Amino acid sequence: MTLSSEQLLALHEAVLATFSRSEWQQLGLISGESDYIGSHDRLLRSLDFNDEDYSGHALRAIKRIAEGKGGAWAFLQIPQLRNWLAQEKPAILPALEHLSTQVPPQLVSNAGQLLALAEGVKQTFKEDDWLKLGIISSFADKIEHHPRLLRSLRFGDPDYEGCVMEILGMMEKQSKPVQEILGGFQKLRDWLSENHPDIARSLWASAERANANVSPQPNLGNPQFPPTLPGASQASPSHFDPVPREQTQLFSTEPSLSSLLATVQAVAVGTENATAYHRAVEQLLSTLFAPGLSEPTIEDRLHEGRKRVDITYVNRDAHGFFRWITDHYPPAPYIYVECKNYSADPGNPELDQLTGRFSPKRGRVGLLICRSFTNKDLFIKRCHDSALDDRGFVIPLDDSDLANLVNAKLHEGDDGVVRTLRSRWARLVK
Structure with a gap:
């Protein structure tokens, strides 16, 4: 079925106004285009970070789906989109509904x-x-x-x-x-x-x-x-309601965090155990900061592999510390982590390595995770100097800091994590 340019542009406007990742994935399932949407890295990533090229990627995806078997009908199964059209484009909706009657x-x-x-x-x-x-x-x-x-x-x-x-x-x-x-x-x-x-x-x-x-x-x-399933009867698609957290939480937070912290602390110090330490830290941080920090990428390649960072997180935080960072020290679409399983204190080279991964588009906030400091105050002052020189913000955390964060999470929830990290952040900027 063929849509007019006016109809395509109306769908485009509606998608820009109403779609999140979930709506794109639902549209993919309904239209049979899940593979296309899931593999279109720029479509979903540009949506996540409100990039300028999202509109163009969305328009191309809309055109492809609208020209498929589901046509306009697939779009009208998304309640938010249909409601937006009814309110904002009432003259367009009847024509799209008519086209929807032609779907097999x-x-x-x-x-x-x-x-x-x-x-x-x-x-x-x-x-x-x-x-x-x-x-x-x-x-x-x-x-x-x-x-x-x-x-x-x-x-x-x-x-x-x-x-x-x-x-x-x-x-x-x-x-x-x-x-x-x-x-x-x-x-x-x-x-x-x-x-x-x-x-x-x-x-x-x-x-x-x-x-x-x-x-x-x-x-x-x-x-x-x-x-x-031959001859299955016709049924209208439904839209799910959110599942309460308690229905999908399979493991309690406390034993998970405690055991993950113990795993980090059990890794022997030394560069020969760097990979084990790196993996253990990722598991702990991913649990501690979930769901605000998500989609961890291990050994993330930057500049076509000319630079690498131990862990890159997508910052989706809606209420916690990293949302506060986004609001007050933007942009922060990604949070970078370097892990140092050293017996000696990290120094300027390790600090410069992490700040060298920052950029105005990728963000300028990172965590430097290490085992311990003999002079933690000195390294925090170095991070303070980096912030004052506009080279980005590095939060140093050793084993004892990680233990304090886990304890705060277990006893105070996310508020405890925010309080603990804000206290360390204050030493970077004051």
Whole structure:
């Protein structure tokens, strides 16, 4: 189906006004373009950091999806976008709705099933379910190495919903339908029967008709679930509500932080153990600062690999210390971390190495993590000098500082982390 230039531009304006990552991932699942959206690094990254080129990337993605099988219909399944059009472009909406009637019924049915399954997965899956799904779907590598899926599940982060849709959308491109692959999960079946009974009946009835001709899939506790989905009835896509944090928090924060801190402290000092220390620090910081700092990149390559940084985090903090940094010392889209497993104090070369990774676009805030200081005051003064010379802000933290942060988190929550880091920050700028 072909959209006019006026209709395309109206969709573009609506997307710019209403879309976050989650809406893009939902659109990908509905339209069958999850692979394209997930692999379009600049589209989502430029959205995250409000870059100037986001508008152009968005327009190209909108045009591609609008010219596909789902056309305008796929966009109108996003409630925020539809509501925005109804309010801001009331003359355009009826024409888009008319075009939506031309979408193939099977696409509508399939999208409704996928969204219901995604909602069910979000509500019922634990980490071991994802690992089992990886084994039976040949998606183990994508699931285990996805930068956010399992981590956002563990901590109840709001981007977990989008990660679920991204993975299911990619699985949909396989020869075996994702509906079939998910069939062996009993809790998912039960949830669908209770919350989307029409879709559940459609899936099971169609499988019974096809069962004689299809070999059963590997079973995870439900041999009766249908292996195929011919003739599924039409269903309208639904939009999920956020899952309460307590429903997706698999592990309590306290033992996790305590054990991760112990792992850092147990690494023997010395350059021969640098990698082990580096990895242990990443696990601790990623838990301590979640969900504000996310998507850690290990050994991040800058300038085509001519420079590297031990860990780069995306700063998505909405309420904590790193949001305060964004508000008062912008820009800070990334936070950089260097880890030094030295027996001696870090000096000017280590400080200069980290500040050399800063830039006006990437941000000018970093953490220098080390084992201990014989003269911590001297190094903090060096960091103060760097800030006064406009070379960026480096927060030094040794093992004892990390222990203080963990203790503050366990006893005071995020407020304790903010208080502790603000105290160290004050010594950099006053």
